[in-house]
Amino acid sequence: MDTAFFYFFALLVLGGAILTITRRSAIHSAICLIISLIGVAGLYLLQKAEFLFAVQIILYIGGIMVLFLFVIMLVNLDEQAKERQFNGQWWVALACVAVVGAQVFYFLRKGASAFQLAKPVEAVTGVVRGNTEMIADALFSEYLLPFEIASVLLLVAVVGSVVMAKKRI
Amino acid sequence: MAPVTTIHYLVLSAALLLIGTIGVLTRRNIVIILMSIELILNAVNINLIAFSQHLQNMGGQIFTIFVITDAVAEAAVGLGILIALFRNKETVQADEIDLLKW
Numbered sequence: 001m002d003t004a005f006f007y008f009f010a011l012l013v014l015g016g017a018i019l020t021i022t023r024r025s026a027i028h029s030a031i032c033l034i035i036s037l038i039g040v041a042g043l044y045l046l047q048k049a050e051f052l053f054a055v056q057i058i059l060y061i062g063g064i065m066v067l068f069l070f071v072i073m074l075v076n077l078d079e080q081a082k083e084r085q086f087n088g089q090w091w092v093a094l095a096c097v098a099v100v101g102a103q104v105f106y107f108l109r110k111g112a113s114a115f116q117l118a119k120p121v122e123a124v125t126g127v128v129r130g131n132t133e134m135i136a137d138a139l140f141s142e143y144l145l146p147f148e149i150a151s152v153l154l155l156v157a158v159v160g161s162v163v164m165a166k167k168r169i
Numbered sequence: 170m171a172p173v174t175t176i177h178y179l180v181l182s183a184a185l186l187l188i189g190t191i192g193v194l195t196r197r198n199i200v201i202i203l204m205s206i207e208l209i210l211n212a213v214n215i216n217l218i219a220f221s222q223h224l225q226n227m228g229g230q231i232f233t234i235f236v237i238t239d240a241v242a243e244a245a246v247g248l249g250i251l252i253a254l255f256r257n258k259e260t261v262q263a264d265e266i267d268l269l270k271w
């Protein structure tokens with residue numbers, strides 16, 4: 001059952017991503033990106049990261065994508081949609097595809113032994129703690145300083161975006 | 170069907186990263202370039218979550234939260250720059266903004 005769900009969500013992710021970078025209209029791209037992000041949220045759920053599933057839905061799809069759609073509506077993109085959509089850098093992109101494709105081909109030839117991952121750790125049984133509880137524990141003890149720095153980063157981003165979008169400072 | 174392993178997630182993440190990179194490199198519309206950057210960040214997140222589950226270590230999920238925070242900051246500032254750019258140059262095509270190009 002998990003396998004079927006994985007392939008379903010992978011299809012959503014990759015299909016949405018490919019449509020995102022090929023659509024002519026920016027609105028259509030944004031809608032396809034939302035589909036892709038929903039697929040990523042499903043993958044989080046499959047990997048038992050329930051808190052991040054909620055964060056992905058609320059913050060990415062509810063926050064960032066609405067911001068994108070808002071800006072797309074704000075700047076008039078109708079004329080740009082009629083123009084050429086791709087620049088002449090397809091050969092750089094082709095080089096990227098070739099490098100990653102060569103890696104994937106190599107791994108497929110060598111099979112599972114090509115990956116030298118650490119042995120998977122068994123999930124703890126017995127006293128089961130919630131995912132949110134464990135994240136909170138780690139975030140507010142071990143990762144407290146990065147957490148505070150992230151809040152400063154968000155403050156800088158707020159001030160910066162206001163300064164950028166303002167007509168006169 | 171064969172059970173899904175961490176390697177499946179790694180391959181999916183690599184594919185998503187590749188699609189995002191192609192989008193950044195080939196598209197002309199700045200809005201879609203920013204969306205491709207979101208795709209790249211999501212590929213990183215899938216990777217982190219896969220290893221978090223693989224090693225039963227919370228660090229991956231914490232880092233995913235930080236990556237999402239960065240994505241929010243990047244989107245807000247990027248779209249602010251885009252609005253300022255559109256007000257001054259009346260275009261959102263990346264290759265038409267070539268004032269510094271030699």
